[in-house]
Amino acid sequence: MPLFYQQNINEHTRLAIWEIREAEPFFTEAVTVQRTISHPHKRLQHLAGRYLLSYLFPDFPSWLIRIADTRKPFLEGQPYQFSISHSENYAAALVSKTCQVGVDIELASPKIALIRRKFLSDGDAAALGLDASDTTMNELDLTIAWSAKEAVYKWWGLGEVDFKKDIRFDTRISNGQTGYLDCTFNKPAPQPLKVYYHLFSSLVLAWVMEP
Numbered sequence: 001m002p003l004f005y006q007q008n009i010n011e012h013t014r015l016a017i018w019e020i021r022e023a024e025p026f027f028t029e030a031v032t033v034q035r036t037i038s039h040p041h042k043r044l045q046h047l048a049g050r051y052l053l054s055y056l057f058p059d060f061p062s063w064l065i066r067i068a069d070t071r072k073p074f075l076e077g078q079p080y081q082f083s084i085s086h087s088e089n090y091a092a093a094l095v096s097k098t099c100q101v102g103v104d105i106e107l108a109s110p111k112i113a114l115i116r117r118k119f120l121s122d123g124d125a126a127a128l129g130l131d132a133s134d135t136t137m138n139e140l141d142l143t144i145a146w147s148a149k150e151a152v153y154k155w156w157g158l159g160e161v162d163f164k165k166d167i168r169f170d171t172r173i174s175n176g177q178t179g180y181l182d183c184t185f186n187k188p189a190p191q192p193l194k195v196y197y198h199l200f201s202s203l204v205l206a207w208v209m210e211p
C-alpha cells in the first residue's frame with residue numbers, strides 16, 4: 001500500500017501523498033470517476049486523489065463531491081473542506097474540518113525556468129533569497145515558488161488570480177527539507193497567508209490552511 005507520506009496536522013486537518021503504483025480497479029473499488037477522463041493516467045491520478053480523501057477521513061463522502069464553474073471540487077452541507085493535486089505518479093490531498101485549504105504537488109523540472117517571469121516578480125525572488133537577474137535560478141526554488149502559488153490559487157478557489165500581482169512573497173523560512181513562505185494575498189483585500197512546503201528530493205509539496 002504505497003502511502004508515501006502522511007501528516008495529521010491537527011485533530012481536524014490531515015495531509016497525505018499517495019504514490020500511484022496500483023491499477024485502476026484498486027481505486028474504483030472505493031471511489032468513482034465523476035467526469036469523463038479519456039486519458040488513462042489522468043484518470044488514475046483523479047481516482048488516486050479521490051481515494052486519498054476517504055483514506056484520510058474514512059467517513060468522507062466522496063460520492064457527494066460537486067464541481068464549481070471554476071472547476072474547484074467541493075462538498076455542500078458537509079463538514080469537510082479539501083484540496084487535491086497530482087504530478088506524475090503522485091497524488092496529494094489535504095482535508096480539513098475547520099479550515100479552507102489548498103494543496104499542490106509538483107516534480108521539479110527545468111521547464112519551470114521558461115515560465116518564471118509569468119509568476120515570479122523581482123520582489124518575490126528577493127523574498128526567496130534569489131537574485132532576480134540570475135537566469136539560471138535553481139529549479140527546486142522555482143518549483144517551490146510555483147507550487148506555493150498554485151496552492152494559494154486552490155485555497156482561494158474562485159479563479160481569476162494574477163500570480164504575480166495578487167500573490168506576493170514576503171519572507172521565506174527554510175528549515176532544510178521543510179519551511180514556509182509568508183505571503184500577502186491581494187484578493188479581495190490584502191491579507192497575510194502562510195504557505196507551508198515539504199521537499200521529498202525533487203518532489204515539492206505546498207499547502208495553505210487558513211480559516
Ligand SMILES: CC(C)(COP(=O)(O)OP(=O)(O)OC[C@H]1O[C@@H](n2cnc3c(N)ncnc32)[C@H](O)[C@@H]1OP(=O)(O)O)[C@@H](O)C(=O)NCCC(=O)NCCS
Pocket residue numbers: 045046047049070071072073083084085086087104105118119150153154155156157158159161163
Ligand atoms: C486548476 C489548477 C490549479 C490545477 O493545477 P494542475 O497543476 O494543472 O493540476 P493539479 O493536479 O495540481 O490539480 C488538479 C486538481 O485541482 C483541483 N482544482 C481544479 N480547479 C480548481 C480550482 N479552481 N480551485 C481549487 N482546486 C481546483 C481539482 O481537484 C483537480 O483534480 P481533479 O480534477 O482530479 O479533482 C491549474 O490548472 C490552474 O488553473 N492554475 C492557475 C493558472 C493560472 O492562473 N496561471 C497563471 C500563472 S502564470
